[in-house]
Amino acid sequence: MNAMVxxxxxxxxxxxxxxALDHLFINSPSTVEASERQEGDFWKVTVVHVTEPFHNFLYPAGTSGGAYYATTSVVESVKKAQEETAAVILSRALQICKDKMVQAETLTMTGDPKDVICQATEQMHVDLLVVGSRGLGMVKRAFLGSVSDYCAHHAACPVVIVKPPRESAATK
Incomplete structure (x- = not known):
């Protein structure tokens, strides 16, 4: 089984x-005796992080109506910062997997997260997609959009949306 988080x-x-690691990987290879292991019995997890592309927007400059493109150095700096952020996020995710003794692979993609995640599930033949939920109410979700809601309706596989624990949702 192939899961994507x-x-x-x-x-x-x-x-x-x-x-997901606590509930899907109960019988991971590290927790089952070698004599009991069978090929194909275990979940494989891919942790994916999507970065938004940097758009070289025009920035208004004063009241004269002039505008400028971001300089190449600014674009490179933003891309480098995005790469570093992605590396930190995926490193933290891999550490969580390691602590729970589950092997995982990572994937960084660029684009609109909801579209890229749905495309990746189809291309990678994912059996289950797991996404978190910010716990937005109906009105906020309608205005802000929701990656988890979009994936639930458009992904090519079953989707598990994990809501935050009750104490976290209550403190908002």
Whole structure:
């Protein structure tokens, strides 16, 4: 079985990763005796992080109506910062997997997270997608959009949306 867990910098996505590891990987190879292992019995997890592409927008400059493109150095700096952030996020995710003795692979992609995640589930033939939920209400979700809601309706596989624990949702 092939599971994909989407993570970003939010605590909710890491909670979803921990939840998935605790509930899906009960019989991971590290917890089953070697004599009891059979090929194909275990879940494989891919942790995916999607970065938004940097758009070289025009920035208005004063009241004269002039505008400028971001310089090449600014674009390179932003891309480098995004790469470093992705590396930190995936390193944290891999450490959680290691602590729970589950082997995982990581994947960094660029684009609109909801579209890229759904495309990746189809291309990688994922059996289950796990995403976290920020716990937005109906009105906020309608205005802000929701990656988890979009994935639930458009992914090519079953989707588990892991809500934050009750005490976290109540403190908002």
């Amino acid at each position: 989407a993570v970003d910098e939010s605590d909710w996505s890491f909670y979803a990763l921990s939840w």
